Amino acid sequence: MAEIVVNRYATALFEIAKEQGAMTKFKEEASAICELLKGEPEYMNLLGHPSVVEAQKLELIEEAFSGRVSDEFVGLMGLIIKKSRTGYLIDILTQFINMAKEDAGLMQAHVTSAMPLTNQQIAQIKANLEQGTGKTIELTQAVDASLIGGMIIRVGDKVVDGSIKGQMDALKSELSHLRLA
Incomplete structure (x- = not known):
């Protein structure tokens, strides 16, 4: 199940990047977000914690990433929070990065x-x-x-x-x- 979820989101992000001709930009942003999230396990725990309401989680994402990365990434992270799939976020970004690298040869x-x-x-x-x-x-x-x-x-x-x-x-x-x- 986890692999299906990760592939779906990563593939959707890949298709958007391809449509916009922004594969390199998206790959760089995904790498930066991924590294940031890996380095901040407390932030990831907060985003996935059941006692933190969804609106607060979305606000945290907006504050941290809005204006710093593409709107598509902010939207993706918001969607992942709304679907309660925060635990897959790093895997989705990693899968997307690998897909972008493979696309580049x-x-x-x-x-x-x-x-x-x-x-x-x-x-x-x-x-x-x-x-x-x-x-x-x-x-x-x-x-x-x-x-x-x-x-x-x-x-x-x-x-x-x-x-x-x-x-x-x-x-x-x-x-x-x-x-x-």
Whole structure:
């Protein structure tokens, strides 16, 4: 259900940005709002708190954002408050940002490795992904020592697990389904 809600609002915002030819502006504003909201969890709690009446929440949005961001964003946030979906606001903005990046030919990729990668390794992975996808890759990295060795690469909805832990889990699964005669 949450994914459907997030996609609907993000898609609507994406369509408005496309119609107005303001994709870059909207993406920048969405990024700024998203960062601001992530940095102010008390503000988000206030917007989502059931004891704060809707009119007060709408007033908070108007005071904080009116004149600073596009009216479409103020309207979107007001609609989200009226529909009691404040908890989805950051996810909606993040989804919109990703849609705008993809529209511009950018693609998100995430590499998780057992040890920190060198700049040369990151550049090689990025180059390989760009060659394979035909898009410009925006690469993020994380370290997870539980992988033992190797790495996991996520590009869009595809995952390539080349970690030792992943191989051991696959082997364990195979062995558990093996029937001895």
